[in-house]
Amino acid sequence: MEPHTTSQIHAPRRKRLKIATACLRCRRRKVKCDGVCPACGACRRSHEEADCIYENAAAVREPGPSRFSDESRAAPRVPNASIQPFLEAAKDYAYPGLCSGLGASTAPETTNPSAIHPLQLDRSPSEPHGEDSMNGIIGDPARTREVYGSSSASSFIQQIQTAINFKFGIAHQITGEQKAIPRSRSPCPQTSLSNCEEPTLFLLPPKGLADGLIGAYWDNNWALYPVINRRKIETIYDSLWTSPTSANYPLIPMSIINICFAIGCHYSNLLSPKDRMGASDDFYGRAKRLYQKTGDIPSYERVTCLLLFAIYLQSTKHVFQCWMTVGKAIRMAQSLGIHLPESTIYLESVRDREYKRRIWHCCVWLDRVLSSTLGRPGMIPKWLFNSVPLPSMIDDEFFETQDIGSPIRPDGQPCIMAGAVKAMELYQILDEVLVDLYLNPNDSEDTKRRLIRILEIDSKLQMWNKSLPEHLQLGATATRDFLVERQATVLRARFLHARILLFRPALISYCVRGGSTSGTELFDANNSSLAEAMLPECSRICFRVAQELIEIYDRHLSRQNALGPLPNWWYSVLYVYNATMMILVERFLEAKDGIVKDPKAYQAWHAALRVLKCYSMVGDSAKRCVALLEILCERFSLDQPERFSQQQQNEISQDWDSLLAMSNPFTANDAGIPPFSFDDFIWSDAMPAEAMLTDGPIEPRM
Structure with missing residues (x-):
């Protein structure tokens, strides 16, 4: 074998075997590489288990008969059946163009779709190539449309690859197509x-x-x-x-x-x-x-x-x-x-x-x-x-x-x-309402601090309202087409709904403290704090905002087809439902005082029921809201003009206090009371139909 080996390394033959590319392992060891894929001859002789990696994929040679194995001259270049699945998997994780001949035969090209796209036979269209749930992309990140952040394993692999390329002076080549198309905008397979x-x-x-x-x-x-x-x-x-x-x-x-x-x-x-x-x-x-x-x-x-x-x-x-x-x-x-x-x-x-x-x-x-x-x-x-x-x-x-x-x-x-x-700007302010007033885990935060936050957010809402272009202001007198008029109405409705959500915690806190519509029972200029003086004013603002929101719907909604320059009907039901719950509170406080002091509350209540009954033609949720509101109105005897008896007042107050306690974000939750929120629109969907149609007890959703 020694003479034979010596004869193969003469200079003339060495010149004929020079190729355009070599694997990274041979480059690093500075040895001759024959460029064969998946593993070159030098790496096979050194018993390297991993396949070779090539930078210039276009110059990789097809695997041919090896002069180092007599078996390769006799056997066709078809992978053994036992390793075929591993070779197929290796294709998924290789760089584009690398090992293009891996497991391939020398048969001429065919128009058979399965021969052109062999990987589609064993992989669903939604399953990315060369990725897994823990490591992300394995291989060339350009092969995927997805983006991985700096903490991902694939990002670390890419950094290592860049360092290797830099050490060996290999420039990372970016094709013209990659330069022109960002990864997230690259074409993806389309099903016709x-x-x-x-x-x-x-x-x-x-x-x-x-x-x-x-x-x-x-x-x-x-x-x-x-x-x-x-x-x-x-x-x-x-x-x-x-x-x-x-x-x-x-x-x-x-x-x-x-x-x-x-x-x-x-x-x-x-x-x-x-x-x-x-x-x-x-x-x-x-x-x-x-x-x-x-x-x-x-x-x-x-x-x-x-x-x-x-x-x-x-x-x-x-x-x-x-x-x-x-x-x-x-x-x-x-x-x-x-x-x-x-x-x-x-x-x-x-x-x-x-x-x-x-x-x-x-x-x-x-x-x-x-x-x-x-x-x-x-x-x-x-x-x-x-x-x-x-x-x-x-x-x-x-x-x-x-x-x-x-x-x-x-x-x-x-x-x-x-x-x-x-509208997008408004919903960013609404997020502050949600996070700071409704999802704040600090239940022990006192009323004063929450009121300060309410004032801060209301200031942002007012600045947003003043920043509206003239054509998006509801009271603008300029002639507008239907589309612009609807945008202005929708923005006004959303603005009012956001303010209801903002002031509602203060209203509930005021009611729990035993307030009235006049606010004189709690406020004493000599002995009350500024926070206590603000609670009745926040309540009055909440009532006025709710009345305006209902009036907008009562004026613009068509009773014939339930259409108009208004938000989507499902948002409209939500907005009107929440506003009507605030009117319910106002009417109860008025009944509690024994005198109806504001006829607008009575008018807004019935206007809201008209609107919701109109929306009942297109959505069942509106029917459930009407049934719920009518049950609550009857439960609290708000449509009875006569004054309540003392026993009746006590019973109603107990029911009312329980309802307020369930919805009060200013106090710690009672472990014996299930969570309930006036704002939980889905609560009406979850109520049993029997509770909607009978005078039985109203049980909140667990």
Whole structure:
């Protein structure tokens, strides 16, 4: 063997065997490398177990007959069946282009799809390549659309790889495609309609109805939550009616169009109020099935689709599904890096930049809304709210011509995005109300400190209100179209609802202390503190705000079709329900004094019931709210003009004190009293129907 070995290392043969690349291990040891994959000859002879790593993947040689093994000359280059699964797994974790011949035969190319994409046979579309739940991405991070932070194992691996490259003077090469496309915006596999097996999923409503539904969505929902890339969706929507076949449309845009139909049903006057829910359920079911066929590979469009699902689910009884859908959308957005500060490495167009901002802040908005509605902590920490700046006040038509946002567009018309941006600002203030007054674990904090915080937050709300552009102020006298008028009304309703939530803890504390509508029983200028003097004033503000909110709905809501320039009906039911509970408190305090001192409370009460009964045509939750309010009114005998007997007053006071104690955030919770909140809108959904329709005891949800 020695002569044979010596004859193979003569200089002429050494020159002929020079190759364009060598593995990193051979480079480090400065030995000859034949460039064969998965392991070169030198590494095999040194009994190295790991496969070789090459920098220049394009120059890696196909594994050929080895001159060091007689068996390799006789056996075909097909991996042993026992190690085939490991070789297939190795492909997933290798860098792009590395070991391209791993386990491959020398057969000519074929058009068989399974031969072109062999990995798709054993992996679901939603399962990322080369990743696991604990370590993240293993291999080249450019292979995934997901983003991993500095604490992840994959980030550490990347740092080690960079250090190795630097030590050996290897420049990290970035292709032109990688330079042009950020990782989170890189293309992802799209499933088209031709891959599906349910032809009924592709049925479209009549053109006139479809135009009405999509138009209702654009004018009513998108104007408030502009999360969709409107130009792209409108292009696909228009092509549905002009293209001879719909067999090549991606499923995600088709799912988005169907969920737009579902949401548009709630605003369309083409459908009767009683038919809207059924029609929207059908479109939602179709949109959900289309989405499920695409897997869960992270993408901007999938985040958008999930956000729209959550918006729709707010109108249903599926509370848990809505809560989880928002969480899934947030997690997918974070995996794409949408929450990260904008990078200057990649040049983004104004359109891409603005839609990234809109998607993230729609995630923040939904997180805050559900947290306040359900009384649960938010998923997005406060420091991440503005990690991405708020969207600019730039309408889609001016992305190419406008760089700086303004409430007024270059053509002199009001900016539609201004309403959405101001709404996002408001919900950031609402988060302070939620966290500081309702989710604060420090139950021992005294009333004075909480009142100080109430004043601070109310100051922010007033500054926000004064910062509204003129066309978004409800009392503006300028002529406005329906869309701008609705934005102004919606913002006013949300502002009033936020103030009710802000002052309600002070109102409950005032009632627990035995207050009245006049406030004279508690306030003594000589012996009372400033905090005690503020409690009745906070209560009066809460009553006035509730009356104004109910009056807005009573004035703008159409009794025929339950439509108007108002928030979505499910938000409207929540707002009116909370405001009416405050009127209930006011009426009780008036009855307790024995004299009806403010006829506005009586008028607001019946106006609120009219509004909720109107919304009962489109949602069962409004029916439950009406039943609950009527039961409470009867329980406290508020519609009886005669004065209560002493025994009756004592019984009512006991019931009232128990109800207030359940809802008082200023006092420590009694272990024997189940948690209840006036603001818990879902409580009315959870009440048994028997309790709604009888005079039996009203038991809070456990």
